[in-house]
Amino acid sequence: MDGHLIKELQKRRTFGIISHPDAGKTTLTEKLLLFGGAIQMAGAVKAKRAGRYATSDWMTIEKERGISVTTSVMKFTYNGFEVNLLDTPGHQDFSEDTYRVLTAVDSALMVIDSAKGVEPQTEKLMEVCRMRNTPIMTFINKLDRDGMAPLDILADIEDKLQIECAPLSWPIGMGKRFRGVYNRHQNQLYLFTPGGETRHQEGILITDLADPRLDEMLDSQADELREDVELLEGAANPFELEAYLKGSQTPVFFGSAINNFGVRELLDAFVEMAPSPQARPTTTRLVDPQETAFSGFAFKIQANMDPAHRDRIAFVRICSGKFTRGMKVLQTRIGKQVTLSNATIFMAQDRTHVEEAYPGDIIGIHNHGTIGIGDTFCEKEALSFTGIPNFAPDHFRRVQLNNPLKAKQLLKGLTQLAEEGAVQFFRPLTGNSYILGAVGVLQFDVTMARLKSEYGVDARYEPVSFAAARWVTSEDRKQLAHFEKEKYASLAHDSHGKLTYLASSLWRLDNAMEEWPAIRFHKTRELI
Numbered sequence: 001m002d003g004h005l006i007k008e009l010q011k012r013r014t015f016g017i018i019s020h021p022d023a024g025k026t027t028l029t030e031k032l033l034l035f036g037g038a039i040q041m042a043g044a045v046k047a048k049r050a051g052r053y054a055t056s057d058w059m060t061i062e063k064e065r066g067i068s069v070t071t072s073v074m075k076f077t078y079n080g081f082e083v084n085l086l087d088t089p090g091h092q093d094f095s096e097d098t099y100r101v102l103t104a105v106d107s108a109l110m111v112i113d114s115a116k117g118v119e120p121q122t123e124k125l126m127e128v129c130r131m132r133n134t135p136i137m138t139f140i141n142k143l144d145r146d147g148m149a150p151l152d153i154l155a156d157i158e159d160k161l162q163i164e165c166a167p168l169s170w171p172i173g174m175g176k177r178f179r180g181v182y183n184r185h186q187n188q189l190y191l192f193t194p195g196g197e198t199r200h201q202e203g204i205l206i207t208d209l210a211d212p213r214l215d216e217m218l219d220s221q222a223d224e225l226r227e228d229v230e231l232l233e234g235a236a237n238p239f240e241l242e243a244y245l246k247g248s249q250t251p252v253f254f255g256s257a258i259n260n261f262g263v264r265e266l267l268d269a270f271v272e273m274a275p276s277p278q279a280r281p282t283t284t285r286l287v288d289p290q291e292t293a294f295s296g297f298a299f300k301i302q303a304n305m306d307p308a309h310r311d312r313i314a315f316v317r318i319c320s321g322k323f324t325r326g327m328k329v330l331q332t333r334i335g336k337q338v339t340l341s342n343a344t345i346f347m348a349q350d351r352t353h354v355e356e357a358y359p360g361d362i363i364g365i366h367n368h369g370t371i372g373i374g375d376t377f378c379e380k381e382a383l384s385f386t387g388i389p390n391f392a393p394d395h396f397r398r399v400q401l402n403n404p405l406k407a408k409q410l411l412k413g414l415t416q417l418a419e420e421g422a423v424q425f426f427r428p429l430t431g432n433s434y435i436l437g438a439v440g441v442l443q444f445d446v447t448m449a450r451l452k453s454e455y456g457v458d459a460r461y462e463p464v465s466f467a468a469a470r471w472v473t474s475e476d477r478k479q480l481a482h483f484e485k486e487k488y489a490s491l492a493h494d495s496h497g498k499l500t501y502l503a504s505s506l507w508r509l510d511n512a513m514e515e516w517p518a519i520r521f522h523k524t525r526e527l528i
């Protein structure tokens with residue numbers, strides 16, 4: 001056992017935020033960074049926000065790589081912990097990357113707008129978390145505004161997301177009547193003053209809710225709080241660390257990100273409870289982060305939109321051992337030794353002087369298209385990490401070449417972009433066109449721009465009436481052959497030659513699933 005490695009491991013927390021656009025992810029991120037002392041990064045978060053609505057802006061920002069790269073991984077230290085926050089792009093940037101980032105974290109923070117409850121994007125991201133039973137901590141935001149009753153929000157979470165809620169704090173009023181939160185975990189009262197921004201207020205220790213100081217501070221709302229807490233003692237789930245770590249229960253906190261209220265308590269609970277880097281499965285065995293041999297996998301690839309610089313950055317999550325600059329590792333898929341000399345280690349303060357990184361940390365490796373999503377890098381034995389899937393796309397376009405002589409380039413470009421995880425493509429069993437599939441529509445614009453600039457392809461999109469894709473398999477070969485024959489016109493092969501069912505509506509998909517019980521319809525496909 002390497003004592004130094006274990007120490008480094010224990011202080012690391014690697015997480016992502018899951019939320020629906022406008023719930024307050026960016027605002028909360030900025031406040032977390034402020035606590036972590038990475039104030040200059042807070043500006044970078046804003047810089048990205050400014051340009052997230054239009055493709056052209058997005059590309060400009062991609063060109064100024066510094067910004068988007070630093071906001072992809074935000075690292076800060078807090079109370080002796082090394083926290084890595086991986087960005088889960090939302091709005092129009094929403095793509096498979098958003099999902100895949102969640103395969104590289106050890107836990108997630110869910111932000112919910114108190115007026116809206118659980119929204120669709122949160123539900124989708126939660127599905128991904130559920131695949132790995134990722135522990136989730138919840139922050140109910142915007143208590144300074146009128147919203148749903150707190151108990152209704154918890155019921156909504158339990159109902160829509162199928163996860164038990166354990167409220168560790170409880171709000172006292174909301175909107176104009178919002179007075180603060182009572183932290184049930186610490187028996188502390190935190191009084192709310194609007195516009196707190198960067199200041200932090202100490203909590204007031206209240207060991208007994210009958211304490212008359214409560215009435216002085218809260219007037220009539222003191223009794224409301226007493227009643228609420230009494231109700232919770234009886235009705236709410238008691239917090240169980242094990243259940244949280246298993247992903248079956250989420251501890252819940254209330255606050256207001258913009259007022260920096262409740263954020264400190266959230267961060268304190270997070271570093272205390274959230275898991276340090278966890279063991280990860282490979283095709284052959286589980287890799288423990290304490291193993292001294294280095295290993296990691298690529299979960300995101302970011303291309304440089306500037307055609308003059310064809311290089312890409314692969315984001316690699318370290319899973320075991322220690323990374324040192326210049327080390328030689330095996331890239332399992334291509335079976336080659338590569339030297340990680342020009343890797344970027346994402347650090348909050350001083351990126352240039354860091355020479356080492358540990359499990360849970362993310363390193364950026366520059367390359368020219370030689371790294372694919374899911375690629376494993378390892379020091380000793382040849383390993384391949386699993387659980388970095390393709391996700392069934394929700395949006396589809398047909399690609400039509402304007403110049404038919406470019407068919408070869410189109411295939412080459414699409415194959416490479418699919419490998420990078422930028423887009424997926426399907427070849428219907430009938431005809432010889434390409435159907436592109438994406439999780440977010442911005443992926444289409446990015447793909448077209450890259451096909452043109454990097455592969456010289458002149459093409460256009462045509463609409464196509466597909467609403468869902470599912471990879472299909474069956475243990476029953478006869479049934480599968482029967483299914484193939486019946487559904488021939490709706491079937492395609494993906495870039496790996498895997499059979500995929502393309503449905504023109506969700507209704508049709510449900511129908512097919514009912515009609516063909518022996519066929520399995522998969523929403524994800526493991527890359528390895």
Ligand code: GDP
Pocket residue numbers: 019020021022023024025026027028090141142143144145255256257258259
């Ligand atoms: P994102 O889309 O999830 O990143 O959300 P943002 O952080 O951009 O927030 C969306 C909007 O909600 C912005 O106008 C924020 O100023 C606002 N907002 C964020 N937190 C709060 C809060 O605690 N209270 C109120 N009233 N507004 C908030």
